[in-house]
Amino acid sequence: MNIKEVISKLSIDEKLTLLTGKDTWNTVAIEEKGVPSICVSDGPHGLRKVCTNEKGQTFTKEAVCFPTASALSATWNTELAEKVGQAIGEECSANDVDIILGPGTNIKRTPLCGRNFEYFSEDPVLAGELSAAYIKGVQSTGVGTSLKHFSTNNQEYDRFHVNTEVDIRALREIYLKPFEIAVKKSKPTSVMCAYNRLNGIYCSENKFLLNDILREEWGFDGFVVSDWGAVHDRAKALKASLELEMPYSEKSFDALKQAYENGKITDEEIDSAVERFLNIVFRLYNNRNNRVKEYNPDGHHKLAKEIALEAITLLKNEDNILPIKKEKIKSIAVIGNYAKTPIIQGGGSAEVKPIKIDNAFDRIIELAGSDIEIKYSDLYAAWSHINSINNLSTALTFACDSDMAIIFVGSPFNYESEGYDRTSITLPPHIEDAILKIAAKNPNTVVVIQAGSAIDMSSWIDKVKGVVFAWFTGQAGGSAIAEILFGLSNPCGKIAETFPLKIEDTPSYATYPGNGYASWYAEGIMVGYRYYDTYNKDVLFPFGHGLSYTTFEYKDLTITPDTASEENEINVKFRIKNTGNMQGKEIVQLYVKDTHSKALRPDKELKAFCKIDLKPGEEKEVEFKLDKSAFAYFNTSFNDWHVESGRFKILIGSSSRDIRLKGNVYVKSNFDFS
Ligand code: BGC
Numbered sequence: 001m002n003i004k005e006v007i008s009k010l011s012i013d014e015k016l017t018l019l020t021g022k023d024t025w026n027t028v029a030i031e032e033k034g035v036p037s038i039c040v041s042d043g044p045h046g047l048r049k050v051c052t053n054e055k056g057q058t059f060t061k062e063a064v065c066f067p068t069a070s071a072l073s074a075t076w077n078t079e080l081a082e083k084v085g086q087a088i089g090e091e092c093s094a095n096d097v098d099i100i101l102g103p104g105t106n107i108k109r110t111p112l113c114g115r116n117f118e119y120f121s122e123d124p125v126l127a128g129e130l131s132a133a134y135i136k137g138v139q140s141t142g143v144g145t146s147l148k149h150f151s152t153n154n155q156e157y158d159r160f161h162v163n164t165e166v167d168i169r170a171l172r173e174i175y176l177k178p179f180e181i182a183v184k185k186s187k188p189t190s191v192m193c194a195y196n197r198l199n200g201i202y203c204s205e206n207k208f209l210l211n212d213i214l215r216e217e218w219g220f221d222g223f224v225v226s227d228w229g230a231v232h233d234r235a236k237a238l239k240a241s242l243e244l245e246m247p248y249s250e251k252s253f254d255a256l257k258q259a260y261e262n263g264k265i266t267d268e269e270i271d272s273a274v275e276r277f278l279n280i281v282f283r284l285y286n287n288r289n290n291r292v293k294e295y296n297p298d299g300h301h302k303l304a305k306e307i308a309l310e311a312i313t314l315l316k317n318e319d320n321i322l323p324i325k326k327e328k329i330k331s332i333a334v335i336g337n338y339a340k341t342p343i344i345q346g347g348g349s350a351e352v353k354p355i356k357i358d359n360a361f362d363r364i365i366e367l368a369g370s371d372i373e374i375k376y377s378d379l380y381a382a383w384s385h386i387n388s389i390n391n392l393s394t395a396l397t398f399a400c401d402s403d404m405a406i407i408f409v410g411s412p413f414n415y416e417s418e419g420y421d422r423t424s425i426t427l428p429p430h431i432e433d434a435i436l437k438i439a440a441k442n443p444n445t446v447v448v449i450q451a452g453s454a455i456d457m458s459s460w461i462d463k464v465k466g467v468v469f470a471w472f473t474g475q476a477g478g479s480a481i482a483e484i485l486f487g488l489s490n491p492c493g494k495i496a497e498t499f500p501l502k503i504e505d506t507p508s509y510a511t512y513p514g515n516g517y518a519s520w521y522a523e524g525i526m527v528g529y530r531y532y533d534t535y536n537k538d539v540l541f542p543f544g545h546g547l548s549y550t551t552f553e554y555k556d557l558t559i560t561p562d563t564a565s566e567e568n569e570i571n572v573k574f575r576i577k578n579t580g581n582m583q584g585k586e587i588v589q590l591y592v593k594d595t596h597s598k599a600l601r602p603d604k605e606l607k608a609f610c611k612i613d614l615k616p617g618e619e620k621e622v623e624f625k626l627d628k629s630a631f632a633y634f635n636t637s638f639n640d641w642h643v644e645s646g647r648f649k650i651l652i653g654s655s656s657r658d659i660r661l662k663g664n665v666y667v668k669s670n671f672d673f674s
Helices: 003-008 012-018 069-075 078-094 124-139 168-175 177-186 207-217 234-239 250-261 267-286 297-311 360-368 385-401 429-441 474-485 529-534
Strands: 040-042 050-052 058-060 099-101 144-150 163-165 190-193 223-225 313-317 331-335 373-377 404-410 445-450 466-469 518-520 552-560 563-565 570-578 584-594 605-614 619-626 633-635 640-642 646-655 658-668
Touching: 003 267, 012 250, 012 267, 069 078, 069 124, 069 297, 078 099, 078 124, 078 297, 124 144, 124 168, 124 177, 124 605, 144 177, 144 207, 144 267, 168 177, 168 633, 190 207, 223 267, 234 250, 234 267, 297 474, 331 360, 331 385, 360 373, 360 474, 373 385, 385 429, 404 429, 429 445, 445 474, 466 474, 552 584, 552 646, 552 658, 570 584, 570 605, 570 646, 570 658, 584 619, 605 619
Parallel strands: 040 099, 099 144, 144 190, 163 518, 190 223, 331 373, 331 404, 404 445, 445 466, 563 658
Antiparallel strands: 050 058, 313 466, 552 570, 570 619, 584 605, 584 646, 633 640, 646 658
């Protein structure tokens, strides 16, 4: 299909019609001229396909609900991100969906952001690598992706209008970086612009963002789609390189026609936008016949569980309270409704209708068998005060009479959601109070938390022995939690965002959510651990933290060459050994620290990571290759990445605050300024 030829046969009205949707989920077809329509649908942690029945009522089709992005990022496993992308691509194919609207790779600037469960990390490299892997997986099935929300949609509060004021260095190093990595590595078929303004201009009309950086600099060759209803001035958006306005907008055609007739947009601009759009439409349409139209829901449920098992993060394990020791523990009080009705995801456009849901309780009963007596009590029932009081007194009695208490708590359904932010990062006060009361009755108390983003646990954490952060782990998360508790699986997740002691400690606290017009990113590049580690602030749990039932030894670090020019590749090798007696996976993290710099640099920055699977006693070599990007910062005078000559520390850690190996490399810049 020669696209230029197709375009030459289209009238100006037909071309302008193509640049807005046909409806909420489909693009316009012009069949007589050979232009097909494609279908897009929400996700990204499963397919959310909205359909209409014969009576005209809308409903969401069932699909496998995988762990959400914040859980996927806790796996730090790019292979799993690719696998889940592939599985979701298969579900899209089977449901005639051509593009899944995801992944979302906005940086977690504040733990309050309601959509943090849909985003990967506070760190751009981790977010970028996971997004790239997910996109690769989806697109391997012939289905397209829409990387979103470009850019700086880091709060839901006032998201339609807020003006995010971000300095260029922070924009490049933190907020654009994950998009840059994903676009360059995996070439998403489309990018979705964000609702908000960036430095005064709506993202949908922001030529600097959509054209100069995305297209010209990064080589993006797909089309840009608006977030749903994000276009304010259609002609300006077209000129900025936004090809598709979604959903169908009555005003779009007239606005474009008027701008065309007034000479504000030219034939060339229209033709090139239509060409960029149709390139993808034809690519996706043409590969429809090659796509596999079936998928295996049980296989996908298993994959959802595999991811959940790698995501669930053991935050605290005093006296090795976990895994549950059958020889010692003869009775357990299981407390809290989420043991039976888990919270598997957050709310909003990402909400998937699951095919089935595992719950932790059923699996606990199976695993306890006849060896352990399980006594279950609800905790609070939101709808009844009296029931709640009764539940708590039953829970306390059971806790008192049992060898161990496991309390299931978390973010109530829709507490974390698109459209609004959390107002607090603590658990509700009555839940905190219940934890304290239960822990006072039973010294062997473990808390299991289902949530999509960091929780402040400071008022109760010292009173409990164990904390398992279960994230929103999708439809198979419940059974995965039980298997981690009983040690059928060794926890190997690590947090991809710092857990602060309290919200007041977070770097964006003073300026979030802004003044109703602007939100100033005054903390600049000091986001997440970059801030806490540079200024030596205490945190509840540092970035990259997560415990295991086994132990790992790191040794024999070598860095070659140890003196290099900025073009050289630096080879970092070390060995890691499982020194415990259970098979386990360790997430190893490589941070770079600029020891003497003329520019402000964070204490350390994550530049590489991987997950290593080791049997007891087994030892493996780990190798990372670093290029210039590991040492560079964005210099705003050069408007480019710049490496300064000098010594850089290579830090190999189990978390940002648990550095196990240190080495040096001297890098010589191509240009040093005085
Ligand atoms: C959300 C997008 C979503 C779109 C379509 C918007 O409100 O921000 O993430 O893909 O709606 O549902």
